[in-house]
Amino acid sequence: MKSYIIKGGRALYGSIDINGSKNAALPILAATLLADGECKISNVPDLTDIKNMCELLSCLGCEIEKRYDTYEIFCSNPKSDIMSYETVNKLRASILVAGPLLAKTGKIRISMPGGCQIGARPIDLHLKGFTSMGANVNQGHGYIEAECQRLHGAKIYLDFPSVGATENLIMAASVAKGTTIIENAAAEPEITNLADFINKMGGKVYGAGTDNITIEGVEALKGTDFSVIPDRIEAGTFAFAVASTKGCAIINNVITEHLKPIIAKLNECGVYTKANENSLIVDASNGAGSADIKTMPYPGFPTDLQAPYVALMSGARGTSMVVETVFENRFMHIPELGRMGASIKVDGRTAVVEGTNLTGAKVKATDLRAGAGLVIAGLNAYGETVIEDVGHIERGYSNFAERLNSLNADIHIQ
Numbered sequence: 001m002k003s004y005i006i007k008g009g010r011a012l013y014g015s016i017d018i019n020g021s022k023n024a025a026l027p028i029l030a031a032t033l034l035a036d037g038e039c040k041i042s043n044v045p046d047l048t049d050i051k052n053m054c055e056l057l058s059c060l061g062c063e064i065e066k067r068y069d070t071y072e073i074f075c076s077n078p079k080s081d082i083m084s085y086e087t088v089n090k091l092r093a094s095i096l097v098a099g100p101l102l103a104k105t106g107k108i109r110i111s112m113p114g115g116c117q118i119g120a121r122p123i124d125l126h127l128k129g130f131t132s133m134g135a136n137v138n139q140g141h142g143y144i145e146a147e148c149q150r151l152h153g154a155k156i157y158l159d160f161p162s163v164g165a166t167e168n169l170i171m172a173a174s175v176a177k178g179t180t181i182i183e184n185a186a187a188e189p190e191i192t193n194l195a196d197f198i199n200k201m202g203g204k205v206y207g208a209g210t211d212n213i214t215i216e217g218v219e220a221l222k223g224t225d226f227s228v229i230p231d232r233i234e235a236g237t238f239a240f241a242v243a244s245t246k247g248c249a250i251i252n253n254v255i256t257e258h259l260k261p262i263i264a265k266l267n268e269c270g271v272y273t274k275a276n277e278n279s280l281i282v283d284a285s286n287g288a289g290s291a292d293i294k295t296m297p298y299p300g301f302p303t304d305l306q307a308p309y310v311a312l313m314s315g316a317r318g319t320s321m322v323v324e325t326v327f328e329n330r331f332m333h334i335p336e337l338g339r340m341g342a343s344i345k346v347d348g349r350t351a352v353v354e355g356t357n358l359t360g361a362k363v364k365a366t367d368l369r370a371g372a373g374l375v376i377a378g379l380n381a382y383g384e385t386v387i388e389d390v391g392h393i394e395r396g397y398s399n400f401a402e403r404l405n406s407l408n409a410d411i412h413i414q
């Protein structure tokens with residue numbers, strides 16, 4: 001895998017455009033399986049995860065054409081293929097095809113996802129929901145098989161507001177017979193974007209963006225055009241990168257409403273921000289102080305920005321406490337940050353970060369967001385940082401090094 005070589009200590013300044021959201025595009029691409037006609041999805045980011053999702057859709061019989069950031073997808077008759085261990089391991093979000101495929105073909109066979117760097121990642125909530133909707137779900141030999149005639153509406157309470165389970169169940173319910181109610185549903189903007197897409201295809205999804213979503217099943221969904229929302233996690237990552245280098249930049253093509261928890265924390269750290277309708281100015285010329293965070297489902301502070309935030313706090317003034325409540329093992333970046341001189345004590349799901357002067361070192365990206373955190377630390381550190389295995393980073397940020405370099409960073413790709 002490639003490495004980034006970062007010469008730290010250069011303030012980031014200028015302007016940057018944010019791409020379409022990876023986590024919104026993935027379920028929307030999966031939902032095209034539900035349409036009887038062609039869908040045209042635009043503002044799709046150019047990422048390995050998206051490429052892998054498109055490969056999976058092709059294997060399921062979809063015809064896909066890509067023009068710049070727009071994907072024309074035609075999948076009127078998907079086949080129920082086996083999703084192997086390799087497929088699911090390569091793209092965790094491949095579980096998102098389970099809901100639409102089960103609803104459309106009446107049968108799925110999918111490898112149980114294993115654990116990953118950030119936790120066990122079970123899918124029990126997805127499966128319980130399918131069972132409530134009338135599917136016969138069995139597990140054996142590392143695979144999950146589910147079968148049904150036509151799914152029916154159900155009242156489903158999620159023990160945790162899982163993003164993936166909410167998306168899978170909305171997709172399955174949209175063409176089920178009758179009405180489904182999802183209680184304690186996830187309320188992330190990516191869920192609302194998916195619901196808007198399904199509604200544009202002729203679906204009837206109400207209440208997305210709240211914890212109570214009602215889906216009236218329809219007989220069929222038609223093809224349509226749709227644009228993916230900007231990536232709030234990418235925007236937050238750039239904002240923290242600017243803040244960590246005492247820089248000043250305009251982050252364009254964002255929905256500032258989605259950035260509320262990020263803006264609140266930046267302000268608490270003494271970083272000036274100005275939110276316009278579609279852009280955010282971040283001015284950290286006076287450096288960043290510290291503030292505590294606790295990751296929570298939306299609209300709380302996003303777990304996907306915990307590693308970038310810890311990196312920012314590692315080089316900030318003062319001491320902060322970071323509590324990770326969403327994933328049980330999401331502190332893999334901390335030992336790597338320690339190699340760069342960060343002073344962080346971890347006790348269970350809590351990290352106490354004492355800001356200090358970071359120094360460049362050789363470190364390894366263990367997963368996507370951990371890798372983004374190391375880049376932020378490297379941009380701020382004194383001297384040279386070498387980050388290995390940056391392929392993880394490129395799963396979620398397109399041209400990350402090049403775009404940071406356009407803001408005055410000095411990152412060489414090897």
Ligand code: UD1
Binds near residue numbers: 023124163165303304
């Ligand atoms: C999505 C995002 C990921 C983000 C996460 C939480 C995508 C492609 N990925 O992942 O970037 O970090 O939301 O915001 O959108 N859980 C269960 N049982 C289940 C499902 C989940 O116990 O059946 C638990 C998980 O182990 C985890 C928590 O619920 O502790 C949140 O997971 P979930 O919201 O499902 O995350 P994903 O949809 O996988």
